[in-house]
Amino acid sequence: MNGAARGLVFGCLAVAAATGCVVQGPVEVEALVADGQGSMERGVTTLQTVTDLYAGTGSEFDVVGGLMLTFDFVFTTMTTGDYTYPQMVEEGRRGARNALNLRLSANPLTGVYESEDFDTFLYLTVFSNVEKAWAFFRDDLGDDSGATQDHGLVGLYGSQVLSSLLPVPITPGNDNAAYVSIGDVFYTLRVHDQEGIPLAMSQGVIAHEFGHRIFFHNVIVDNAFEAWKTIFANVEVDQQNPQAATQQNSRGQIIMRGLDEGLADVFAVSMVGTGHFTEDSFIDSASSLTGGWSDQAAFRDLEGDFATFVTFEQMQDDVDNDLPFQCGRIPAVGEEIDGLANEVFNPYCLGVLLARTVYEAAGRSPEVMRRDFAPRILPALQETGRRVAAESAAQEVFKFEPEYLLDAIAQQLAADDRASFCAVVKDRFSSLTSAGVIPTCP
Ligand SMILES: [Zn+2]
Numbered sequence: 001m002n003g004a005a006r007g008l009v010f011g012c013l014a015v016a017a018a019t020g021c022v023v024q025g026p027v028e029v030e031a032l033v034a035d036g037q038g039s040m041e042r043g044v045t046t047l048q049t050v051t052d053l054y055a056g057t058g059s060e061f062d063v064v065g066g067l068m069l070t071f072d073f074v075f076t077t078m079t080t081g082d083y084t085y086p087q088m089v090e091e092g093r094r095g096a097r098n099a100l101n102l103r104l105s106a107n108p109l110t111g112v113y114e115s116e117d118f119d120t121f122l123y124l125t126v127f128s129n130v131e132k133a134w135a136f137f138r139d140d141l142g143d144d145s146g147a148t149q150d151h152g153l154v155g156l157y158g159s160q161v162l163s164s165l166l167p168v169p170i171t172p173g174n175d176n177a178a179y180v181s182i183g184d185v186f187y188t189l190r191v192h193d194q195e196g197i198p199l200a201m202s203q204g205v206i207a208h209e210f211g212h213r214i215f216f217h218n219v220i221v222d223n224a225f226e227a228w229k230t231i232f233a234n235v236e237v238d239q240q241n242p243q244a245a246t247q248q249n250s251r252g253q254i255i256m257r258g259l260d261e262g263l264a265d266v267f268a269v270s271m272v273g274t275g276h277f278t279e280d281s282f283i284d285s286a287s288s289l290t291g292g293w294s295d296q297a298a299f300r301d302l303e304g305d306f307a308t309f310v311t312f313e314q315m316q317d318d319v320d321n322d323l324p325f326q327c328g329r330i331p332a333v334g335e336e337i338d339g340l341a342n343e344v345f346n347p348y349c350l351g352v353l354l355a356r357t358v359y360e361a362a363g364r365s366p367e368v369m370r371r372d373f374a375p376r377i378l379p380a381l382q383e384t385g386r387r388v389a390a391e392s393a394a395q396e397v398f399k400f401e402p403e404y405l406l407d408a409i410a411q412q413l414a415a416d417d418r419a420s421f422c423a424v425v426k427d428r429f430s431s432l433t434s435a436g437v438i439p440t441c442p
Helices: 003-019 071-075 085-092 118-140 203-219 223-228 251-272 293-300 305-309 312-316 347-361 366-395 402-412 415-428 430-434
Strands: 027-034 040-047 050-052 061-065 104-106 113-115 152-156 177-180 185-188
Touching (some): 027 118, 118 185, 118 203, 118 251, 177 203, 203 251, 203 366, 251 366, 251 402, 293 347, 312 430, 402 415, 402 430
Antiparallel strands (some): 104 113
16 A cells, blocks of 8 residues: 555545545455465455445445345245346345444554454455455456446345245355345355354355356356246245245256356356365354254265265165255156255255366366366356247246356467366266267267
């Protein structure tokens, strides 16, 4: 920071309360920052896009305290399918929100804005992580979809969201972060018992969540959005007991969620540079209320046993493995299921499989994934969306099969990367390559 800028900061500090002085980027703040080795440490980072640091506003996104989806809209309009994308986002963002209530001031010696309580430290870290993820997808990977064009919204400490209809169950009791396509918003949730880097403050976790926004804005657009809406129309909601809702034709939704989770991990690994980006968050502890964080860590580790051995074929059967979670089973094409998509199959199982497939094709190098694979996935997503739209229209149900994405990725890769990718796909998705549904990997 040069002398003139520092003088501005100090001038602002002296009169901030009285004049409503606006602090905007570039501004140096104290936050948890990536240490370059896949973890985070306390340090100083520069926020570039903030337009009012105390209000949480920015040129790319705003941060608000709390955020709650409008349940009425989910129950009524979404189950009729009678809405456009802008209407869905507007309704999703309509819910209650609170002031940020920050305790923040510039250090008089350094000019760096420092937090006086944990919530403010979380805010600065989240702002920094979202801004960095945004730049990664737009500048490094070349995204030009709504994911990096539309103004974003981040809710700190989002309120409870109905789990039965939404892709991500969120309650204040969760220790997590999430992207919710209804509303096109990010939520960060409170920290409690996992004792590692709080998930909401992890660069890798925020990159993963931003990956979901990238997926939605590249795949579920235009006619694919019209097809996607039928997911909700096929849910039968008992308004007295929403958890007892039932759902038809959910194979497409299950496959989509699994692939979405997998690509989110691919993007996170590419950005933070380690195949185990949740390692420093998922630390087991004696004080844990829920336990099992180390199991989560083992499961999501792309070098772990599950990732190393799992195949798509196993997911068609009830998976029997040694890990303390159950994948469940992906329903067959046309099979009706009793319950909701989330309950019959754990989408992270397919996610780990897809992420491992790309990781292995990249020689298990996050650097190669970032350079040669991740940028090629964006056009593959758009092609996948066109395929989803065409197949869904033809069959009058939301259709999403792994081969739509796998074939599109294979087509986009350079020849030698395609050969590596197809070799892994033949090993991990052998029933699909034998059936000839991935023409690029014959
Ligand atoms: Zn996710």
